[in-house]
Amino acid sequence: MHPPTPEMARAAAILESGGLVAFPTETVYGLGADAENPAAVAKIYAAKGRPQDHPVIVHVAPDADLSYWACDIPAEAHQLAAAFWPGPLTMILKRAPNIPAAVSGGQDTVGLRCPSHPVAIALLQAFKQGKGGVAAPSANKFGNVSPTTARHVHDEFDAGGALDLVLDGGQSQVGIESTIVDLSRLGTHGPVLLRPGHISAQAIAAVIDLLPAAPDAEAPRASGTLESHYAPHTPVAMQETAVLRATLAQLAASGRKVALIHYSELALPQASLRLPLEPEGFAHALYAALRTMDGAGADVILVEAPPKDGAWLGVNDRLRRAAHGSAGIVHGLLNKAPF
Structure with missing residues (x-):
C-alpha cells in the first residue's frame, strides 16, 4: 500500500x-x-x-x-x-x-x-x-x-x-x-x-445459488428505499413512448414549458437530453440529466419510460421514486390556464 x-x-x-x-x-x-x-x-x-x-x-x-x-x-x-x-x-x-x-x-x-x-x-x-x-x-x-x-x-x-x-x-x-x-x-x-x-x-x-426475494414488511430499513427519493425540485412524469408523443404535443399547444429526457426520435421541446437506450449508459447519465433539466425552468420534466426487463430494474426504481408525488401533474397542467 x-x-x-x-x-x-x-x-x-x-x-x-x-x-x-x-x-x-x-x-x-x-x-x-x-x-x-x-x-x-x-x-x-x-x-x-x-x-x-x-x-x-x-x-x-x-x-x-x-x-x-x-x-x-x-x-x-x-x-x-x-x-x-x-x-x-x-x-x-x-x-x-x-x-x-x-x-x-x-x-x-x-x-x-x-x-x-x-x-x-x-x-x-x-x-x-x-x-x-x-x-x-x-x-x-x-x-x-x-x-x-x-x-x-x-x-x-x-x-x-x-x-x-x-x-x-x-x-x-x-x-x-x-x-x-x-x-x-x-x-x-x-x-x-x-x-x-x-x-x-x-x-x-x-x-x-439463491435468488433474492422482493422486500417484505419486516425487512430492515435501508438507504434510498423511501417511496419519494432521488427527486428534482421540478415535478417528474414518466410516460410510455406513444403516450409521451401525444403529451408533448398537448403541452406545447397549451403553452407549457417542458424539459424532456428521452431515447427515441421525438418532437423536442426547448430543453431536452437524449440518453443511450442501454441500461448502463442510461444509468450513468440519468442523475446529471435530471439535475440539468431541473435547471431549465420547466413546468414538468417528462421522462420516456425505459424498457421493463430486468437489466433496467435499477433505472426504473430510481425514476419511479423521482416521480412519486407527481401523479396527475400532466393532467393538471393541461387543465389549468398558464400563469
Whole structure:
C-alpha cells in the first residue's frame, strides 16, 4: 500500500477529527464521516436533513475484516464479497456490538460495502490505516437527486458550509446507487433485494445459488428505499413512448414549458437530453440529466419510460421514486390556464 498523497492524508485527518468529507464512488458521490463516531455521523444527518431512523452505508477498504463490523456472518456474505467487492454491492448483516447504532438508524443491522473508485479506495486505505469505516449516504440534501460529480456536491452544500472537503474524482461511472441485499435473515427469509442497482438479483443468485426475494414488511430499513427519493425540485412524469408523443404535443399547444429526457426520435421541446437506450449508459447519465433539466425552468420534466426487463430494474426504481408525488401533474397542467 502506497503512502497517502497530501490531499488524501488531509481527508483522512478530517475524518479522524470528526469532520465531513465528500468523496467519489463508482455509483454516486458520498458524504462521509467516521462510522465509529456517533457525533460525526450526526453531522451527516444534520447536513442532509436526513431522518434519524434512515440508516447509512458503511464503506470499508478492500481488505477489511468483516467480523469487526458484523456478527453471525453467513458464508454467502464472504462469497458475494469475493465476487463483487470492490464494487456496487451493499450487504446488510447483523451489526457487531462494538459498532454504534448511529449508522443503522437504531437497528441491529449494518450495511457494508467496498467501493471500487480509486479515490474512494485511497481514502479508505489512508483513514485509520485502512482499518476504519466511512459512513456515507449520497452527498446531497435528503430526497434530492444524488450527485455524480464534485460540482453537483458543491451545488448542494457550498452555501451552508457544512462540508470540510470535497474530493474530486470525475463523473461517477455507474451513476445510480449500489444494489442492497439483506443477508441478516438468511435462515428465515433467504436473501432479500432491498434496492436494485447495477448488480442484478440474477448475478447474486449465480454466486450464492439463491435468488433474492422482493422486500417484505419486516425487512430492515435501508438507504434510498423511501417511496419519494432521488427527486428534482421540478415535478417528474414518466410516460410510455406513444403516450409521451401525444403529451408533448398537448403541452406545447397549451403553452407549457417542458424539459424532456428521452431515447427515441421525438418532437423536442426547448430543453431536452437524449440518453443511450442501454441500461448502463442510461444509468450513468440519468442523475446529471435530471439535475440539468431541473435547471431549465420547466413546468414538468417528462421522462420516456425505459424498457421493463430486468437489466433496467435499477433505472426504473430510481425514476419511479423521482416521480412519486407527481401523479396527475400532466393532467393538471393541461387543465389549468398558464400563469
